[in-house]
Amino acid sequence: xxxxxxxxxxxxxxxxxxxxxxxxxxxxxxxxxxxxxxxxxxxxxxxxxxxxxxxxxxxxxxxxxxxxxxxxxxxxxxxxxxxxxxxxxxxxxxxxxxxxxxxxxxxxx
Amino acid sequence: xxxxxxxxxxxxxxxxxxxxxxxxxxxxxxxxxxxxxxxxxxxxxxxxxxxxxxxxxxxxxxxxxxxxxxxxxxxxxxxxxxxxxxxxxxxxxxxxxxxxxxxxxxxxxxxxxxxxxxxxxxxxxxxxxxxxxxxxxxxxxxxxxxxxxxxxxxxxxxxxxxxxxxxxxxxxxxxxxxxxxxxxxxxxxxxxxxxxxxxxxxxxxxxxxxxxxxxxxxxxxxxxxxxxxxxxxxxxxxxxxxxxxxxxxxxxxxxxxxxxxxxxxxxxxxxxxxxxxxxxxxxxxxxxxxxxxxxxxxxxxxxxxxxxxxxxxxxxxxxxxxxxxxxxxxxxxxxxxxxxxxxxxxxxxxxxxxxxxxxxxxxxxxxxxxxxxxxxxxxxxxxxxxxxxxxxxxxxxxxxxxxxxxxxxxxxxxxxxxxxxxxxxxxxxxxxxxxxxxxxxxxxxxxxxxxxxxxxxxxxxxxxxxxxxxxxxxxxxxxxxxxxxxxxxxxxxxxxxxxxxxxxxxxxxxxxxxxxxxxxxxxxxxxxxxxxxxxxxxxxxxxxxxxxxxxxxxxxxxxxxxxxxxxxxxxxxxxxxxxxxxxxxxxxxxxxxxxxxxxxxxxxxxxxxxxxxxxxxxxxxxxxxxxxx
Numbered sequence: 224x225x226x227x228x229x230x231x232x233x234x235x236x237x238x239x240x241x242x243x244x245x246x247x248x249x250x251x252x253x254x255x256x257x258x259x260x261x262x263x264x265x266x267x268x269x270x271x272x273x274x275x276x277x278x279x280x281x282x283x284x285x286x287x288x289x290x291x292x293x294x295x296x297x298x299x300x301x302x303x304x305x306x307x308x309x310x311x312x313x314x315x316x317x318x319x320x321x322x323x324x325x326x327x328x329x330x331x332x
Numbered sequence: 333x334x335x336x337x338x339x340x341x342x343x344x345x346x347x348x349x350x351x352x353x354x355x356x357x358x359x360x361x362x363x364x365x366x367x368x369x370x371x372x373x374x375x376x377x378x379x380x381x382x383x384x385x386x387x388x389x390x391x392x393x394x395x396x397x398x399x400x401x402x403x404x405x406x407x408x409x410x411x412x413x414x415x416x417x418x419x420x421x422x423x424x425x426x427x428x429x430x431x432x433x434x435x436x437x438x439x440x441x442x443x444x445x446x447x448x449x450x451x452x453x454x455x456x457x458x459x460x461x462x463x464x465x466x467x468x469x470x471x472x473x474x475x476x477x478x479x480x481x482x483x484x485x486x487x488x489x490x491x492x493x494x495x496x497x498x499x500x501x502x503x504x505x506x507x508x509x510x511x512x513x514x515x516x517x518x519x520x521x522x523x524x525x526x527x528x529x530x531x532x533x534x535x536x537x538x539x540x541x542x543x544x545x546x547x548x549x550x551x552x553x554x555x556x557x558x559x560x561x562x563x564x565x566x567x568x569x570x571x572x573x574x575x576x577x578x579x580x581x582x583x584x585x586x587x588x589x590x591x592x593x594x595x596x597x598x599x600x601x602x603x604x605x606x607x608x609x610x611x612x613x614x615x616x617x618x619x620x621x622x623x624x625x626x627x628x629x630x631x632x633x634x635x636x637x638x639x640x641x642x643x644x645x646x647x648x649x650x651x652x653x654x655x656x657x658x659x660x661x662x663x664x665x666x667x668x669x670x671x672x673x674x675x676x677x678x679x680x681x682x683x684x685x686x687x688x689x690x691x692x693x694x695x696x697x698x699x700x701x702x703x704x705x706x707x708x709x710x711x712x713x714x715x716x717x718x719x720x721x722x723x724x725x726x727x728x729x730x731x732x733x734x735x736x737x738x739x740x741x742x743x744x745x746x747x748x749x750x751x752x753x754x755x756x757x758x759x760x761x762x763x764x765x766x767x768x769x770x771x772x773x774x775x776x777x778x779x780x781x782x783x784x785x786x787x788x789x790x791x792x793x794x795x796x797x798x799x800x801x802x803x804x805x806x807x808x809x810x811x812x813x814x815x816x817x818x819x820x821x822x823x824x825x826x827x828x829x830x831x832x833x834x835x836x837x838x839x840x841x842x843x844x845x846x847x848x849x850x851x852x853x854x855x856x857x858x859x860x861x862x863x864x865x866x867x868x869x870x871x872x873x874x875x876x877x878x879x880x881x882x883x884x885x886x887x888x889x890x891x892x893x894x895x896x897x898x899x900x901x902x903x904x905x906x907x908x909x910x911x912x913x914x915x916x917x918x919x920x921x922x923x924x925x926x927x928x929x930x931x932x933x934x935x936x937x938x939x940x941x942x943x944x945x946x947x948x949x950x951x952x953x954x955x956x957x958x959x960x961x
Contacts, residue, residue, distance in 0.1 A: 325938070331935055
């Protein structure tokens with residue numbers, strides 16, 4: 224563990240920051256620009272994991288494990304969310320034979 | 333004393349709660365027996381006051397209202413004056429209850445009727461026994477409520493409901509005066525207790541201005557309750573109620589509450605001679621006014637109603653002349669003969685299945701001898717023919733008027749002549765000559781059952797001999813009533829009018845002979861000449877005006893009802909429709925208009941939502957960073 228921490232610290236903190244910021248932005252743009260609902264989903268997961276990475280990095284940096292506890296919670300919630308979300312997508316597909324989010328526009332004024 | 337007033341309340345609760353489930357007779361007898369019980373208790377008090385040394389009984393139950401220096405307790409107070417009223421209320425009340433068992437027998441709301449009657453007795457006793465004006469006021473309002481409920485007892489008839497509402501509203505106008513009088517007394521003296529007020533007045537603690545204003549205001553209350561000008565119009569309409577109600581409430585008891593209040597607060601009136609003059613003038617004006625209307629009415633109960641108004645006017649005139657004892661005396665005798673007359677008319681109406689028009693009666697003495705005899709005795713009493721009770725009481729009032737002001741006396745004598753005339757017009761048209769109703773009615777003519785005739789006989793006996801209470805000294809009597817009431821009214825200068833016995837005898841003779849003459853005139857006109865009142869709409873000249881009651885109702889309608897109604901409609905259209913409804917509708921329209929704009933952001937396009945969300949989150953974050961940095 225100490226060994227692992229040593230390696231971890233060998234990479235400077237700001238690299239983790241850059242990496243997770245880039246991952247998060249990719250996620251945001253994926254959500255905003257892609258039309259396939261599954262891809263949108265994956266982008267959301269990407270954003271979550273960018274945050275996870277940042278939490279772990281800070282946790283190691285501050286020698287505080289509570290950041291890692293958060294990560295576990297986020298992963299559990301994300302898993303549940305994916306399960307529910309995919310189930311919804313399956314039913315949507317059964318109804319309109321498409322998972323293009325632009326096709327889902329019947330709830331309007 | 334608590335038991336005395338609670339008995340009728342218990343009767344009310346039993347009849348009101350479970351009355352519907354009881355057999356009719358049981359319900360009626362429960363109502364009657366509680367009043368009989370109250371009567372026996374009243375007798376106990378009455379007899380205790382017969383001894384000279386008896387002092388008033390006062391019972392205080394709890395402090396009701398206390399703030400600052402004011403302490404108003406809930407207490408009951410009985411003295412000679414209230415004991416007389418107790419006897420009338422419970423005694424005549426009991427007779428009328430018994431009568432009602434038979435009279436109301438076919439009514440579907442039998443137990444409700446008795447519940448109301450019991451409630452009325454309860455409130456009336458509270459009114460009479462209250463130890464301060466406020467307790468009296470509860471009773472005062474309570475009897476008004478019962479009067480309303482009983483006038484509108486047959487609530488399916490709209491005109492009856494209107495009559496009930498009219499009575500209520502008219503009374504409320506008077507009650508305003510009473511309330512204001514109470515407020516003034518409370519404000520300036522800090523007490524409403526009769527005993528304390530009286531002590532205060534005798535020590536000079538009430539100045540004459542206050543006494544004047546308060547006594548006028550209290551009299552306004554009495555005007556409403558006792559149906560004097562200008563608030564008398566409710567009483568004739570109140571005849572819409574069942575006849576026993578008219579007898580009990582609108583002849584014998586409730587309408588005399590005004591007299592009671594004035595006699596009870598006589599110490600105030602003694603301080604304000606001007607108020608007494610007002611009372612006398614209003615009283616005598618009402619007396620003659622109502623008597624003239626009575627002459628031209630054709631509804632048997634309406635005649636009696638106007639007669640009641642007129643007699644009450646005479647009582648007020650007597651009070652105004654300072655003759656409190658005479659007024660109380662007439663209240664007592666009037667209660668006997670007027671209750672008897674109303675019950676007699678009820679008996680007639682009962683036999684004729686609701687016919688009230690004397691033009692369709694006649695000859696009834698053949699079929700209804702008991703009703704006829706009792707009615708005749710009471711009519712003789714009210715006409716003031718010796719030795720019937722009304723003669724003594726009326727004579728005493730006339731004597732008081734004579735010694736006070738000759739003008740009052742003349743008007744009062746004319747009133748009693750008119751009284752004799754319209755009463756015997758009623759007697760002759762109802763009981764003499766041939767029957768003018770339908771064949772169908774003639775077949776069903778019969779004397780009323782014993783439950784109705786026995787109360788009639790008792791009341792007629794009282795009307796016959798009731799005068800012995802106050803045989804004047806001029807006729808060799810000792811006037812027991814005056815001595816009995818002396819502790820209350822005081823042996824003051826007012827009641828002992830300064831007439832010689834000779835003058836008094838002459839006055840008596842004049843009044844009695846005049847009444848007799850008018851009876852003979854009525855006999856010639858209605859029995860010998862078979863004159864009938866004109867048919868509906870065929871009255872001519874002055875008769876038409878008087879038959880229409882001088883158009884007073886129409887004038888009130890024009891002066892008060894119409895303007896208030898117009899004002900209400902205007903207020904309704906301006907404030908309710910225009911302002912309030914307008915505001916609410918405008919709010920609704922505004923929301924709708926904005927909704928039409930804002931709904932456009934609900935595009936249904938998921939991508940658009942996502943972009944908005946992302947931008948919003950970014951904006952919030954940016955704002956936080958900007959704030960922190």
